[in-house]
Amino acid sequence: MARVGWVAARADTASGEPQWLRLSVFDDGWVEVPTFGRAVSAVRGDFRTALLNLAGFAVGLAVAWGCLNLAGGTDGAPAVVLRVIGGLLFIASIGMLLARSFLLRFRQRTSWAADGADLRRLKAAGRLPARAAGAPLWRRATTAEEFSSWLTNTTLVRAADVSTVVVTAPSPDDPDQVAEVQLQSGARLRYRSTDRTLGNLLAGFGVRSV
Structure with a gap:
């Protein structure tokens, strides 16, 4: 097992x-x-969100860079339009990344605060899990029965x-x-x-x- x-x-x-x-x-x-579990339950989702944010930022930068490159090879009004679009995309990409990072960080801090309150309640009620006496420190449990016997509560x-x-x-x-x-x-x-x-x-x- x-x-x-x-x-x-x-x-x-x-x-x-x-x-x-x-x-x-x-x-x-x-x-x-x-x-505690609020923050832990969101770890995988937060990781995916962070990757999507970075991917969106990279795409925005790539498009902005492409517009600026095209602007360098053209003259007149089209060049101005491309520079404006590239600059706006660059600013928007940075702004979106910062805003989404802030929201993610805020949600994580809120979750950790609620988890801390849960831990204090468990401790006050004497229900906080702890390693049982005689449980091995470095051995990895291979069955649920074994794992349960190594922890209290x-x-x-x-x-x-x-x-x-x-x-x-x-x-x-x-x-x-x-x-x-x-x-x-x-x-x-x-x-x-x-x-x-x-x-x-x-x-x-x-x-x-x-």
Whole structure:
């Protein structure tokens, strides 16, 4: 057996207030680790956004450079128009990159602030995960059972206890991917995440996509 991966997700609780979890998924099940998750769940999305921002900036610069080059080979009004267009594209590209970077940074800082408040609540309630006594420091867990035994305040979900997993794809009205887990005992688990890794990781546990 081996570790498959992890994803940050929100889980429904009896109180109605969502609990952020890190789901560490293995071949034999997964482990719910209460932790901060807002910023972590957006890491992959933020990375894609940053790449798109850089790509847009590069395209804008390329077009602006092309306009300026064309202007150098022409005379009169067309040259002036091309220089103006190239200059405006250059300024617009820089402005868009700065604006999008600022918005991304603002969203990240807001997420980290909320995550910090969650961690303080977990600590005050005595539910903050910690390494169990005797747990190895440098050894990597290979099963969910093993990983769960190395940490306190976690919940183990065994693959043998899972009946079905239904994954609902994001929609315009709900950007989250939702995974509903039906256990053999009749209990239900519900996870939500903007990271589509959630459905991919649970694909080995009888997933049905909706």
